[in-house]
Amino acid sequence: MIGGMLVRIANVGRELRHRRLMIVVPVRGHNRVRAAEPRKVPNQLRSGRCKLPPPNVMNPADPMLPSLPPTADRLAPLLATRWLGRAFEWHAVCASTSDLAAERARAGAPAGLVIAADAQTVGRGRLGRTWHSPAGENLYVSLLLRPRRSAAEIPPLTLLAGAAVARAVAPLGVSPHLKWPNDVQLLSDGGGRRKLAGVLTEMVSAGSRVEHVVVGIGINANATAFPAELADRATSLRLATGQPIDRARLLAGLLDAFEPLYDDFEQRGPAAAVAAFTEYAALPERCRIDDRLQGVALGVDPDGALRLRDDAGQIHRVISGEVQP
DSSP states (O other): OBTTEEEEEOOOOOOOOOOSOEEEEEETTEEEEEEOOOOOOOHHHHTSSOOOOOTTOOOTTOTTGGGSOOOHHHHGGGOOOSSTTSEEEEESSBSOHHHHHHHHHHTTOOTTEEEEESOBSSOBOGGGOBOOOOTTTSEEEEEEEOOSSOGGGOTTHHHHHHHHHHHHHGGGTOOOEEETTTEEEEEOTTSOEEEEEEEEEEEEEETTEEEEEEEEEEEOOSOOOOOTTTTTTBOOHHHHHSSOOOHHHHHHHHHHHHHHHHHHHHHHTHHHHHHHHHTTBOOSEEEEETTTEEEEEEEEOTTSOEEEEETTSOEEEESSOOEEO
16 A cells, blocks of 8 residues: 555556547446547636536426436536546446446556446445445546556555545535545534545556556535444535535536546646645644654655654655544
């Protein structure tokens, strides 16, 4: 484990390249695949910083809209991306969207494939934790990427994904904060922070060459209650805004935010991810790392490592660990 990224090393065959863009559309309980052309991309998306429509826009005459799942037919008209999400799978329930994405990657699926589910039976987070994934409430999604960067440059993608979530939810009027390396948090009424979303990045590489990366993202969209072990530290967009959230619009906003950030990462490397993360990072602040180190977290180094100054004034580079108040 490096930061928020699980690294898997494997010897795999030659990457298969697919040039056509596909969307998987459920039809009477089955998936039908049809070719899809990208929509025209607005100029603001090409600039690297996108202005997104509020992802909770809903039809007041249809109060059930937010509870509808983000299926392909609902997502496609909302997307402004060029390549991300143009290949898409929706599952009513699965073990893990990231496991499915990894399976598709091994079969040669194209970069940009997005897999979402209404519920996960074994959703997972960082450090082997279970990700609470009930049906009909939240957003569980995994993105398949095939970066041209070297394996050593991939860990900061976790930071980039967190920044994409922050950009996607900020138009709702919330103020997201990023906790290194993979948590998106919102301020609670008591002034503390509660977890809104998490990121798990998994890579398969052969030496320094990256075969594929799967970025799993879970966002608490419409949850109003959590298991006892999460109740004092989790929140949702619905709890924060007082409004139900349309998950299709939320997913479209997330993909629209992620694509230009990732394109920048491909061009500039980890520096692009660190810059995006820093915009929303809750730094500097006093913290401790796994009860073994405490001090003030100052910022993030160009390679994504957390930079911490201990009480004796010594600077430490933290590559992995749990950041606690």
